[in-house]
Amino acid sequence: MQTSSIVMRAILVIIFMILWGQIALAQTMTTIEIYENGTAHWITEMRTVLTSQSGISQWNMTMRDTNKSKKDLEEFSNRINGKIRSAENYSQRPMRARDFNISYETISIQSNYYSIIRLSFEWENFSRQNDSKLIIGDAFSEEMMPSSDNVLVIKI
DSSP, X not given: OHHHHXXXXXXXXXXXXXXXXXXXXXXXXXXXXXXXXXXEEEEXXXXXXXXXXXXXXXXXXXXXXXXXXXXXXXXXXHHHHHHHHHHHHHHTSOOEEEEEEEEEEEEEETTEEEEEEEEEEEEETOOEEETTEEEOGGGOOGGGSOOTTEEEEEEO
């Protein structure tokens, strides 16, 4: 009995490592945490491999450029507000984005270096309740659907 438990744990560890590897290699990962009040906290993480020391140095300079971060944050908030207007029209309910944030970092995974841009915001009235069900589908447009190199995680 103990051997089967060990084998099962080993299989679960292998599955986790395979899934973690796929998530670690994904270029874009979006996590949406949906709260009971209908607000959702969105975090989009874009990852790029840094293939040379000069690429790492250039990325480090980018991370310190406050003008670039302000411009990136403004472009991001404009893009999200456009998507929210589209979702409002489709869902026929008012929505609003707030608390936009951007951060940059470098991480190392399996001897590779990656640049990471993390964008986040709160989406008010993202979901709605229908009896005991939480409805989120009417807030998504086609352009928001993940592609094969993206990962979408929804936490409720």
